[in-house]
Amino acid sequence: MVNINSIAIPTFDWVEKEKNANLLEWSSKDRAKILSVNFFNIPPDLPTIQNIHILRKMYGEMLRNNNGGIVSLDIVELSGFKAVKIIMKFPQNPGMAYLSSYTIPFKDYSFVVKIQASESGVSGMRDTMIFNKLLANGQVKVVDKNIENWFYDPYDPTISDGIRMNKSEEEVYDEEFPEHPLSVSRKLFQQIEKEIKFGKELYDVAKFER
Template sequence: MESISLPEDLWTLRIEKPGQKVWSNAQGDARSLNFFNVVPDLAANLIPENLHILRNDFRSKIPAGEGGLVSLDLVNIQNISALQIIIKVRIEQIRGFMYAGSCLIPRADFSHVIRFECIERSPTGLREAMVMMVNKQFTGNLETGKIIGWNRDPYDPAFDETAMYNFADEEIHDAQFPDHPLTRVRQHMRTLSQSIVFDPLVLKSKPFQKK
């Protein structure tokens, strides 16, 4: 666990056990650092040509009707290849969503995952309502009751029918909703890339290669 360091000035350590540390901040967001001492179980190597394979694999792991893929991208952090993934998960109790952003850092025989979780607070759905109010191009389907073109998969229209990602989730709306949990997750992910510190052992370790 000591092979990766994260800034703690805005975070309070809540849980520390072998392989995991968990923090929270003043907004109620959670951050965890997880270590897995096994060969990473990824569908493909982390190269641009494999993005569709990786996106399809992670999309398939999200239970239908319970959540959806927001984004999955390759990033390079201090010459270390990593995956940044954001998903949204429905929480029926609040009639809203939890947004989770994960940075997966796979090496040849181990991996680290830094995960942020931000939960929508009451009243929920304000971002969606306000974005829809000023974007009049969206109309309802009288047969299905669904809003045409509102929900869409961020990468593949073949998955639009079951997608939970919608137009209001687009990053262009974040500036208008700085306190929204999706905006906060994206900001946490950006800050992580700039502030994470790797131990030399990680920097010198062999990169992940799918066998």
């Protein structure tokens, strides 16, 4: 029978916070990050797992309507099962909170693996250092107090409002800022992608194929 224990992920020796039929949750030892697995015993409400353009448009609109922004969204395969991998950002005080998730849909169920990681203490160091570097080499400009070529939607260049990604959040800068919550989230997800395990019962149930 499919249940929340039908998938297993690395938990990084974090502290277990919650355990029930629909939620498993762990907190990092510094309490700055939360890892969770949700099980939904109902058909998923995703419009598709095949069309990346529909998903990026849907999530982008949803996030802009909820004071959030999209950093990345891709369709990936985890041990042969398709999943929606998304990194979202939400402003907080101080800094930014990042919510990264895999949505793994089946015809009658779905699982969501999430990592929440937030800036704390002195925030904005990554943004400031990369901004100054790109400003110095001309990749970013300030014209009449307006910043050009810094904020952008990663999938729709026509979007010019709302909470958008900035160039410092590109993955290429993660090595320079390994302790930044976005860098940490991406690194943890790399390990989850390698080590996630699916129970044999999931190979026998109907897949989500829209």
